[in-house]
Amino acid sequence: DAGVIQSPRHEVTEMGQEVTLRCKPISGHDYLFWYRQTMMRGLELLIYFNNNVPIDDSGMPEDRFSAKMPNASFSTLKIQPSEPRDSAVYFCASSLRTGVPYEQYFGPGTRLTVT
Amino acid sequence: AQSVTQLGSHVSVSEGALVLLRCNYSSSVPPYLFWYVQYPNQGLQLLLKYTSAATLVKGINGFEAEFKKSETSFHLTKPSAHMSDAAEYFCAVSDSENAGGTSYGKLTFGQGTILTVHP
Numbered sequence: 148d149a150g151v152i153q154s155p156r157h158e159v160t161e162m163g164q165e166v167t168l169r170c171k172p173i174s175g176h177d178y179l180f181w182y183r184q185t186m187m188r189g190l191e192l193l194i195y196f197n198n199n200v201p202i203d204d205s206g207m208p209e210d211r212f213s214a215k216m217p218n219a220s221f222s223t224l225k226i227q228p229s230e231p232r233d234s235a236v237y238f239c240a241s242s243l244r245t246g247v248p249y250e251q252y253f254g255p256g257t258r259l260t261v262t
Numbered sequence: 263a264q265s266v267t268q269l270g271s272h273v274s275v276s277e278g279a280l281v282l283l284r285c286n287y288s289s290s291v292p293p294y295l296f297w298y299v300q301y302p303n304q305g306l307q308l309l310l311k312y313t314s315a316a317t318l319v320k321g322i323n324g325f326e327a328e329f330k331k332s333e334t335s336f337h338l339t340k341p342s343a344h345m346s347d348a349a350e351y352f353c354a355v356s357d358s359e360n361a362g363g364t365s366y367g368k369l370t371f372g373q374g375t376i377l378t379v380h381p
Contacts, residue, residue: 151305189373190306190352203368238305251369253305 151254153239159260165227168257171220172241180251181214181224182238190238196222197244229261264289264355268372276380281325281340283375285353288334295336296354296369297327306352312336323347348379 152171160166172179180195194204199216207214211230216222226233236258240251269284287293294313298306310321317329323346327338336353354369 190371192368192370195368240305250308250311251306253307255303255305 151239151241151252153237153254153257155257156255157258157260159262160229161262162230163228164261165225166229166233166259166261168224168237168239168259170222170224170239170254172222172239173243173252174220176241176243176252177219178242178244178251179216179222180240180242181222182240183235184238184256185235193224226259229259231261234259234261264293264370266353266355266370266372268351268353268375270375271373272376272378274378274380275343277345278342281338281343281347281377283338283351283353283377285327285336285338285372286334287336287353287355289355294356295327295329296356297321297325297336297338298352298354298371300350300352300374302349309338309351343377343379345379345381348377350374350376 151173154169158166177198181193182190183193184190191206193206194214195202196216199219212226214224224237236256238253238256240253242251265288267286273283275281287295292314296311297309299309300306309325310319310327312319312329320326325338325340327336329336352374353372356369
């Protein structure tokens with residue numbers, strides 16, 4: 148399996164622009180997680196899905212952030228409008244409920260820079 | 263609510279020395295506990311996990327951790343450090359499935375400990 152795939156790997160954008168991050172989970176996994184990592188706040192869970200349904204979005208920082216999972220093999224995290232404080236590395240992870248409990252497989256991350 | 267505290271944001275050891283990374287957790291129900299490793303510019307990778315079986319858990323790359331309920335700890339150790347162990351390490355906690363909650367699969371991570379290995 149190719150593992151969790153994220154695109155783009157790097158994104159540089161100007162403040163006010165819309166940013167869309169993409170994730171393809173491991174085939175067959177039924178949980179998908181979006182995290183944000185910064186030096187100041189560490190690793191934060193933003194939102195997670197089970198069978199394409201959002202279960203907990205309490206970590207989404209504000210209404211500028213939205214996430215969707217239209218099918219089992221694709222998810223997006225959108226920021227509109229982007230701000231410099233959104234600069235971070237965004238990780239996507241997936242896991243399988245009937246597999247090893249809680250073993251989340253992480254993608255390589257998208258490094259977002261907002262200028 | 264669950265929480266994880268990693269004592270020491272930076273740990274430095276010499277090659278061949280013992281590695282000890284500390285993790286204490288707080289959980290109202292029996293927890294599952296994990297250690298993940300993150301190499302530069304990569305995602306997190308599972309090192310080992312405790313899921314209520316043996317309290318001494320062995321992981322990849324020679325690492326192991328011991329679950330101590332009385333101390334609410336899950337410290338990570340390796341007898342002899344290697345240069346390739348230099349990375350950031352994260353401890354994480356989650357409710358066990360029999361907790362009956364809806365938070366299955368959700369992990370709470372510590373702030374991370376950066377391990378530096380000197381020649």
